[in-house]
Amino acid sequence: MKDSPLSTQPYKGTRDFFPEDMQLRSALFNRLRQVVSTYGYQEYDGPMLEPFELYASKTSDEIVNEQLYSFTDRGDRKVAMRPEMTPTLARMVAAKANNLPRPIRWFSIPNLWRYERPQKGRLREHWQLNVDILGPAAQDAELELLQVAIDLLRAFGANETHFEIQINHRELTNSLFNEVLQLNPEQRQAVARAIDKRDKITPEAFRELLVKAACHDEQIATIERFLHADLNEVANICPESSGLLKLQTLFELLTALGLSAYCSFSPTIMRGFDYYTGTVFEIYDRAPENRRALFGGGRYDNLVGMFGGEKIPGIGFGMGDVTLRDFLETHGLLPTLPPASQVLVGLFNADLKIPAYQLARDLRAAGLRVENILEPTKKMGKQFEVADKKGIPIVVMMGPDEHAEGCATVKHLASGHQEKAALGDLPALIQQLLA
């Protein structure tokens, strides 16, 4: 790479989307949109800049202090580039809360920013599908959202062998920490952090973290027991937990809908956001080489209320475009993309330019995606080569003979089939060849 005063490289942690990349991105996003709309979710968007304070108390200290792009504007206002969408969503919902029919089913695909060192699956700018439902306090909201999550991945051809949803509940964790273990606030944070990273470290290192958090042996034993427990066993450890009851309800519903193969209870799921109050979940890739969270979400019952109006409970998740792409790539599920054009209209010579352009216009009017050759000196062989290289399946050529007869020659490249047809018959003929 040459080091010139102006680099052609995109800013660190961001990506250029050349047409090919953009086509894939649009294909992925459109499929996401399509699936989410089948549940009645409506798309929204908000500004990329928000008041700094929107994140200051609600997201998490780490994000605000170290990973937020922020600056002071000319009016001395402190502004931040959105690192996540949920606060914006909460703000927008709060602004119109009285006018919105419930439940509120919204989704968005915003670009989000975080200042950190890029690594696999994590860049500084990424796009994230956010799906949220606000209003219902019952587990039916969770049930619906998990269905959406499952269907999103199924829409790309994935199934329960490719991914798994791990579910936990903040109230259950709180029962364990407060009532059963009786931890103090610092211990709670340290233990939560240790549990969160438990899968990535050795059992000894995990135990060491707990000891460092001033846990005594009996507490450690309880934690270990909890982390290996299924829901029945959890009932013995935390018999009074409201979170346990909600999880039991949720899993009954999931089983009734035949979705239990996709979902499992996982006491290790923590999630970093401070605003989660209930169910939390993460979707994991089952592939050993890509074994990490694809995306996640949870219930936040107090977020909308922070804007002073009505408290509206909500639950949502965010799915990053980078991790989604990695997931699809890992399993060979990336969609194949169609060529930009279906038809290339050749140019025999400069005299037949206008007829060729008019022919292309007529084909477009018939609903076809058509591009013209614009260089009158390009040899016919080259013109066919262009079609071949761009993956355009059909070439239409009109030479002097055809033009005199009001015809054109249509060639289907893949089969080599070629035939002459009256101009009026071309659209039907081409549609037939494309089918």
Next chain:
RNA sequence: GUAGGUGUAGCCAAGUGGUUAAGGCGCCAGAUUGUGGCUCUGGUAUUCGCGGGUUCGAUUCCCGUCACUUACCCCA
């Protein structure tokens, strides 16, 4: 912020202390002036990331620096 890996053309990539820096893909042109895919020919690097040092001579050795990348930290 910490640690490793990598920087040779648009992409992949070989290579050597010594006149002209392999090869492949792609791209452009021609063989083929009414027809693509195959084949053949030619063209595609004035700084081998950048700067400095050692040397008669550095793309090659040394130092620095920057960029990319992976992991850690942290996690949306």
